[in-house]
Amino acid sequence: MGKKENKTTRIPVGISSCLLGQPVRFDGGHKYHAYVNRRLADFFEFKPFCPEVAIGLGTPRPPIRLVKMADGIRVRGVKDPAQDVTAKLDNYGRKIARQEHGLCGYIFKSRSPSCGMERVKTYGEDGMPGKSDGIGAYARAIMQAHPNLPVEEEGRLNDPDLRDNFIERVFTWYRWQQLNRQGLTPASLVDFHSRQKLSVMAHNQAAYRRLGQLVANAGKRGFEQRIMDYEEEMMTAMRRIASRKSHTNVLQHLQGYFSRELSAGDRAEMSALINDYRTGLVPLAVPLTLMRHHLRHYPNDWALSQTYLEPYPRELMNQGTSD
Numbered sequence: 001m002g003k004k005e006n007k008t009t010r011i012p013v014g015i016s017s018c019l020l021g022q023p024v025r026f027d028g029g030h031k032y033h034a035y036v037n038r039r040l041a042d043f044f045e046f047k048p049f050c051p052e053v054a055i056g057l058g059t060p061r062p063p064i065r066l067v068k069m070a071d072g073i074r075v076r077g078v079k080d081p082a083q084d085v086t087a088k089l090d091n092y093g094r095k096i097a098r099q100e101h102g103l104c105g106y107i108f109k110s111r112s113p114s115c116g117m118e119r120v121k122t123y124g125e126d127g128m129p130g131k132s133d134g135i136g137a138y139a140r141a142i143m144q145a146h147p148n149l150p151v152e153e154e155g156r157l158n159d160p161d162l163r164d165n166f167i168e169r170v171f172t173w174y175r176w177q178q179l180n181r182q183g184l185t186p187a188s189l190v191d192f193h194s195r196q197k198l199s200v201m202a203h204n205q206a207a208y209r210r211l212g213q214l215v216a217n218a219g220k221r222g223f224e225q226r227i228m229d230y231e232e233e234m235m236t237a238m239r240r241i242a243s244r245k246s247h248t249n250v251l252q253h254l255q256g257y258f259s260r261e262l263s264a265g266d267r268a269e270m271s272a273l274i275n276d277y278r279t280g281l282v283p284l285a286v287p288l289t290l291m292r293h294h295l296r297h298y299p300n301d302w303a304l305s306q307t308y309l310e311p312y313p314r315e316l317m318n319q320g321t322s323d
């Protein structure tokens with residue numbers, strides 16, 4: 001990271017209250033998530049929301065579910081189909097989205113008719129189970145209001161690639177929001193993009209080129225629109241999981257900034273480590289650590305400014321979720 005975020009500046013992230021261990025589920029239970037509470041909580045300041053409690057359903061409460069109707073998907077009571085809380089959940093989501101919580105990400109509880117971000121079970125009007133292709137009514141409202149906000153579900157955080165991707169996006173969004181608060185100028189956009197370049201390149205080469213064009217025209221008319229286009233293009237690009245192949249390309253590119261300064265032996269060691277990463281023998285942190293080491297001895301301002309070298313705190317890199 002260019003400027004190191006640390007444990008005292010935790011990033012605000014929204015979360016389904018039950019994932020923090022709050023007993024707000026329909027059955028009076030919770031869904032405490034160990035990785036979220038033991039690891040992420042050191043870096044994220046969680047802002048819990050339970051939409052079902054917030055709209056007055058109480059705990060415990062009769063369960064609700066997504067029902068496919070002729071006019072769209074509704075959230076209705078399982079035992080009492082006349083109970084329809086679609087509008088209340090949607091309104092509550094819009095209200096939270098409008099409020100100034102400064103959220104830089106959101107972790108939703110999966111499979112919930114209120115909080116589920118995707119693949120939520122749906123039912124027919126006759127009560128028969130349908131496809132798992134619904135979205136929780138509250139989560140939908142949040143995501144519609146903030147389409148570029150990094151969002152994820154707790155279950156998907158067990159996948160190392162999805163977890164790394166989400167954490168990287170949260171830190172990217174945080175830096176972007178800080179820049180927005182300071183007031184974006186063509187010069188500060190160019191500077192932000194310059195630091196972000198290799199990260200974007202690792203995620204999406206085509207977007208990397210399009211963003212370069214957007215920034216090259218930053219000083220021209222229509223700056224406001226350009227900022228919106230940049231934000232959308234960048235955050236969409238970062239959503240794509242960076243492959244081993246694309247990371248390898250970026251590492252080789254980065255190596256070019258200091259390899260001439262290295263002895264033949266150090267150069268061979270660096271290349272061998274990049275190859276070890278390419279073939280899956282070592283995690284990304286291994287070649288990156290050696291690169292940071294060499295860059296300290298042979299500084300290159302542009303290379304050192306790259307968020308790619310440390311996109312988020314090292315404590316969050318390559319850690320399991322087993323605890």
Ligand code: SF4
Pocket residue numbers: 016017018019024025026049050051052053109112114115
């Ligand atoms: S999934 Fe959402 S609505 Fe359900 S208990 Fe958790 S926070 Fe509340």
